[in-house]
Amino acid sequence: MAKTLNPGFDDAQSVNQSSRTTFLYKDISLYFTKNPVTGDVTEVTDVQDIKRSVRNLVLTNRFDRPFHPEIASRVRESLFEMFTPVTMVNIRNAIEEVLTIYEPRVSVTDVVVSDPEYTFQDNKSDHLIH
Numbered sequence: 001m002a003k004t005l006n007p008g009f010d011d012a013q014s015v016n017q018s019s020r021t022t023f024l025y026k027d028i029s030l031y032f033t034k035n036p037v038t039g040d041v042t043e044v045t046d047v048q049d050i051k052r053s054v055r056n057l058v059l060t061n062r063f064d065r066p067f068h069p070e071i072a073s074r075v076r077e078s079l080f081e082m083f084t085p086v087t088m089v090n091i092r093n094a095i096e097e098v099l100t101i102y103e104p105r106v107s108v109t110d111v112v113v114s115d116p117e118y119t120f121q122d123n124k125s126d127h128l129i130h
Contacts, residue, residue, distance in 0.1 A: 025049045025105065050105050057098050073098040088113045 027049045029042040044052060062072040074094040081087050092111045099108050 027052070050103075053103055054099060054106060057102055058095055060098075071098075071102055083115055088115070 024045055026043050026045050029044050030052070031042075033042045034040070035042045057071070058073050058075055060072050061076050062074075063069045065071050075091055078087055078091050078094075091113045095111045095113075096108055099106055
């Protein structure tokens with residue numbers, strides 16, 4: 001039996017079922033798993049591709065991309081900062097900015113950065129992008 005490393009779309013649909021678009025987005029899988037039929041690297045498509053792009057943009061640091069140091073979200077800069085309301089606003093603004101500028105396939109309506117316990121003793125956070 002074949003082992004599935006990561007199906008990649010357990011929280012959203014895997015295929016764009018919108019009647020407004022017929023364009024199919026494609027990219028290679030970063031897991032570099034082998035396609036059982038063609039023997040080539042597997043592909044990710046549509047919603048799965050867009051979700052992966054959003055994740056990559058949010059986790060990109062400055063100078064991670066050669067010749068494009070401007071593509072960065074500054075989220076990781078907040079990693080060891082005190083989790084205050086100001087930090088929450090900075091993280092939210094950084095995510096909104098990078099997605100608005102560099103991901104035209106996504107319409108950002110709201111970014112929620114919250115600390116469920118709202119204590120300043122730990123850096124637990126929960127990020128939700130709508």
